[in-house]
Amino acid sequence: MKKLAALTAIALLSINVAAQEADVAIIELKPHASNPLGYDKTDLTVKAGQQVKLTFNNTGSVAPQPHNFLLIKTGKEMAVGAQANQMMTDPQAMAKGYIPDASKDDILAHTKLIMPNGTETIEFTAPAEAGDYPYMCTFPGHWLLMKGVMHVTK
Numbered sequence: 001m002k003k004l005a006a007l008t009a010i011a012l013l014s015i016n017v018a019a020q021e022a023d024v025a026i027i028e029l030k031p032h033a034s035n036p037l038g039y040d041k042t043d044l045t046v047k048a049g050q051q052v053k054l055t056f057n058n059t060g061s062v063a064p065q066p067h068n069f070l071l072i073k074t075g076k077e078m079a080v081g082a083q084a085n086q087m088m089t090d091p092q093a094m095a096k097g098y099i100p101d102a103s104k105d106d107i108l109a110h111t112k113l114i115m116p117n118g119t120e121t122i123e124f125t126a127p128a129e130a131g132d133y134p135y136m137c138t139f140p141g142h143w144l145l146m147k148g149v150m151h152v153t154k
Helices: 002-022 077-089 101-106
Strands: 025-029 043-047 051-057 070-072 107-110 119-125 131-136 147-153
Touching: 025 043, 070 077, 077 101, 077 131, 101 107, 107 119
Parallel strands: 025 051, 043 147
Antiparallel strands: 051 119, 070 107, 070 131, 131 147
16 A cells, blocks of 8 residues: 555656656747848747746857857846946956846846857746736847847746
């Protein structure tokens, strides 16, 4: 009887883990193959409050260069982009990954600055509120073109 109870507990734990993993949005993103200042996907969709596992592979572009990924609060794209532009004069910008300190409250998730042929995986929780959340690369000059929208649905 103890063996049956233990096996049942293990089976239920396995089902719970599988269910949790199934609820994780797996996203793979990279630079666009023919447009070095674009992502290969400009529309992503996740559920509100869903766990997200995003892998950014900085490979396959015709003009390899550093990139990052920043998920931004709705309505804050221009402010974060402007602060990213200001970082061009900051001697520590590269060490900071071109992630503006002044915008920390407006950045929901981000990768580090990823060199060509590099990769990084980040995990975060999608916003609880449904809406369209912009994402961008803040390496100098990129944010105006290298961007997309994460659609958060209920």
